[in-house]
Amino acid sequence: MPSDTPGKTVEFRVGVRETLSGDGTVHRHLTVQCELRKATVDVAECTGCERHVETIPREDGHAGVVRCRLPDAVAAPEAAPALRTLVGEVMERDVVCVTADVRVEVIATMLREWSATGVPVVDAAGRPIGTISGANLTGGRLVGDVMTPLAFSIVEDIELVRAAAVMSGEGFHQLPVLLGDGSLAGLLSTCEVARRVELLE
Numbered sequence: 601m602p603s604d605t606p607g608k609t610v611e612f613r614v615g616v617r618e619t620l621s622g623d624g625t626v627h628r629h630l631t632v633q634c635e636l637r638k639a640t641v642d643v644a645e646c647t648g649c650e651r652h653v654e655t656i657p658r659e660d661g662h663a664g665v666v667r668c669r670l671p672d673a674v675a676a677p678e679a680a681p682a683l684r685t686l687v688g689e690v691m692e693r694d695v696v697c698v699t700a701d702v703r704v705e706v707i708a709t710m711l712r713e714w715s716a717t718g719v720p721v722v723d724a725a726g727r728p729i730g731t732i733s734g735a736n737l738t739g740g741r742l743v744g745d746v747m748t749p750l751a752f753s754i755v756e757d758i759e760l761v762r763a764a765a766v767m768s769g770e771g772f773h774q775l776p777v778l779l780g781d782g783s784l785a786g787l788l789s790t791c792e793v794a795r796r797v798e799l800l801e
């Protein structure tokens with residue numbers, strides 16, 4: 601990026617979608633919420649962006665922060681009312697998933713070690729296809745045999761108020777959030793929605 605590019609330097613935190621496959625390999629997909637594009641961007645794309653300043657890795661070797669120089673109006677936007685913010689701006693981007701060929705006993709260990717209730721299941725392209733939880737751990741050998749198939753998902757560019765209505769109306773405590781290619785961008789939980797609503801009060 602040219603050093604005289606006008607604007608303000610800002611940082612975007614990198615989210616990591618980690619996917620464990622049945623052969624034991626872990627694939628990491630790194631993304632940021634880009635204020636310029638108002639969308640999730642693959643961190644690999646940032647290095648080719650004219651606004652990119654640097655990517656600062658985390659200590660564990662994953663990318664941790666993308667720094668870029670943005671026009672002033674984009675770098676310091678007017679705050680939107682809490683429920684008018686987009687799902688992509690508030691969802692949890694650090695997500696651990698598994699593929700359908702992971703053995704069920706591996707999931708039992710994962711849930712125990714993390715004190716988690718469930719894990720998203722994705723296909724080879726990172727598209728969510730279901731959920732595996734503690735209640736699904738019998739009756740089959742692989743995750744794909746026993747998972748609960750995906751019932752509902754949302755996209756990142758809808759307003760939180762619409763997502764909240766879906767979650768409330770359909771009784772979902774958590775929903776997968778999809779990118780344009782159908783892959784998993786993050787998770788939106790009722791806890792996060794409730795936290796935003798509290799900000800309004």
Ligand code: SF4
Pocket residue numbers: 612632633634635636637641645646647649650651652653666667668669
């Ligand atoms: S480097 Fe470019 S694409 Fe990446 S977050 Fe910054 S403005 Fe967006």
